[in-house]
Amino acid sequence: MGVFTNAAEGAMSAIDFGHEEEERKLQFVPCTDDPIGETCCEVEDADTLEALAPLPPVPSLLRLQTNDPCESPTNWEMPGGPTELPYAFAEWAKCQKPVPKDATRVEFTVSDKDLRSTRKVMVSRSHAAEDGLTWRIILMPCAVHANKGGSCFRASRGRAEVQLKCEGTPAAGESEMHFRIAVNGVAREQEEHDFSKAAVASLEDSVWDLANEVQGGTVQIEAHVWKA
Numbered sequence: 771m772g773v774f775t776n777a778a779e780g781a782m783s784a785i786d787f788g789h790e791e792e793e794r795k796l797q798f799v800p801c802t803d804d805p806i807g808e809t810c811c812e813v814e815d816a817d818t819l820e821a822l823a824p825l826p827p828v829p830s831l832l833r834l835q836t837n838d839p840c841e842s843p844t845n846w847e848m849p850g851g852p853t854e855l856p857y858a859f860a861e862w863a864k865c866q867k868p869v870p871k872d873a874t875r876v877e878f879t880v881s882d883k884d885l886r887s888t889r890k891v892m893v894s895r896s897h898a899a900e901d902g903l904t905w906r907i908i909l910m911p912c913a914v915h916a917n918k919g920g921s922c923f924r925a926s927r928g929r930a931e932v933q934l935k936c937e938g939t940p941a942a943g944e945s946e947m948h949f950r951i952a953v954n955g956v957a958r959e960q961e962e963h964d965f966s967k968a969a970v971a972s973l974e975d976s977v978w979d980l981a982n983e984v985q986g987g988t989v990q991i992e993a994h995v996w997k998a
Contacts (some may be wrong), residue, residue: 772985790948801938803914804903813862830957838959842944843998858953867960869950869994869996870996872996873994873995874897874899874900874903874905874906874994874995874996875897875992875993875994875995876894876896876897876905876906876934876992876993876994876995877894877897877907877990877991877992878892878895878909878948878990878991878992879988879989879990879991880892880909880980880988880989880991881987881988881989882981882984882987882988882989884923885923885928885930885980885981885984885989886923886924886928887922887924888919888923888924889911889922889923890911890921890922890923891908891909891910891911892908892909892923893906893907893908894906894907894908894991896937901941901944902938903936903937903938903940904937904938905934905935905936905937905938905993905995906934906935907932907933907934907935907979907991907993908932908933908935908970909930909931909932909933909936909991910930910931910933911925911926911929911930911931912926912929912930912931912977913925913926914926927981928977928979928980928981928982929977929979929980929981930953930954930977930978930980931972931976931978932972932976932977932978932991932993933970933971933972933976933990934951934970934971934972934995935970935971936965936969936971936995937968939966940965940966944997945964945965945966945967945994946961946962946963946965946997946998947962947963947964947965947995947997947998948960948966948995948996948997948998949961949962949963949971949986949993949994949995950993951973951976951991951992951993951997952991952992952993952994953978953980953983953989953990953991954983954985954989954990955990958973958975959973959975960971960994961973961974983990
């Protein structure tokens, strides 16, 4: 019993010592430094604070005049600052240029099954225009690798280049034309092409992820072409 009692008393003294050590570490030491200084004074209201330290003037802002019905609240400019519209709106405005009423319209409806097939090309039906030219939309899947099966729609997972082909010979002086391509009604910026030099035209940004554009099992592709 004596050995056990001595061991217990030693353990209790060790616990008490550890507890005292922790309390000593947590003792609060008051700070003697005065970072503000003796010149500090208490302010009771906002008017007194503004009189002591006036706030800098707020710069005047002007709202940009746009035709965007959903104009963003960020469309503001500072006097002397840049007057350009936000980049996203400027890019959107380029794609919203009106298409002439006499423009030729070509349509092509593609199913999601076609986008998962092993086909290497898809061509729309021909559309005869009033000037005697015939137009088609061509879809070329993006090649994934050079081996067999690497350039089909299944391998590209629906990523394809949309092209516009002219079948026929344009009249002299009328081969340069404007064209625009849209997927599910969303168009990209129109461009100009000389179809006497190359019968197939594509936009500079001509690749679409058509698999992500599927709505109700299909993708609607349309192209407009008109004389420059």
